[in-house]
């Protein structure tokens with residue numbers, strides 16, 4: 547079968563590799579669509595500690611092609627969607643119900659969806675693979691994974707009282723997902739450095755926007771009556787953007803570090819303000835079985851808005867072009883058809 551292989555940073559080859567066969571409890575699916583995302587882009591640009599090199603891609607939808615021994619939930623020909631991992635339920639963190647921190651996530655990981663066929667590990671089949679509802683298209687269905695992560699991010703913010711000022715920093719697909727989820731739950735702004743992207747978000751999601759140019763801090767403080775924002779979500783992964791955004795966090799505010807950054811990245815933080823202002827900095831990584839289930843519902847209700855995030859569609863052989871479009875910020879998400 548044809549599969550995209552990440553050889554080294556900046557180099558993807560589409561090669562012939564053996565078709566996977568399902569082990570006990572596993573299924574193999576014929577991939578209909580795989581979507582690009584920021585994690586894969588990072589892997590393409592500089593490598594990724596959870597992905598490594600080889601077959602990659604983890605957002606998918608497809609048709610069950612082969613079923614391993616003992617699988618009852620699925621049969622050949624079923625239309626399915628799912629996410630990339632499932633918690634083991636046995637490790638230190640799973641026993642504490644902190645499923646996104648499962649120590650065995652990478653042992654139960656779907657990797658290699660930029661291919662004609664992909665193997666789904668038994669834990670994922672059991673917990674996080676679903677029959678695709680008819681009202682969710684094969685094209686949009688792979689968004690279940692990033693959306694479940696965004697739902698987890700919102701969950702990690704705790705209760706959001708009505709009327710709170712929320713700032714989402716970033717103009718990529720994840721920032722837009724946050725905007726879709728939160729727009730009716732507060733006074734929502736999206737901030738970023740590219741004016742065309744902000745205009746598009748304002749039109750698509752009907753939220754307010756703020757350009758992160760000169761005078762950003764002053765404007766943000768003016769917009770919030772001098773208090774700053776109650777909730778700030780970083781969807782850039784840029785330390786510089788984070789530092790600027792932290793400067794407009796209100797007393798009592800929460801700052802969500804959503805986007806992954808390189809190992810060793812540090813920020814200088816004003817601890818005086820953090821302490822006397824009772825501010826919190828919260829991390830969020832991955833998803834849990836619960837947020838995955840909630841994401842299915844959100845996917846259904848916002849199908850059209852989310853389909854809009856797929857700006858390009860390309861065959862597998864042109865996958866490198868997809869990442870170039872992402873890198874040049876010409877594409878939000880690219881749907882790959884293997």
Ligand SMILES: [Zn+2]
Pocket residue numbers: 633634635636637638639640647648649650651
């Ligand atoms: Zn675990």
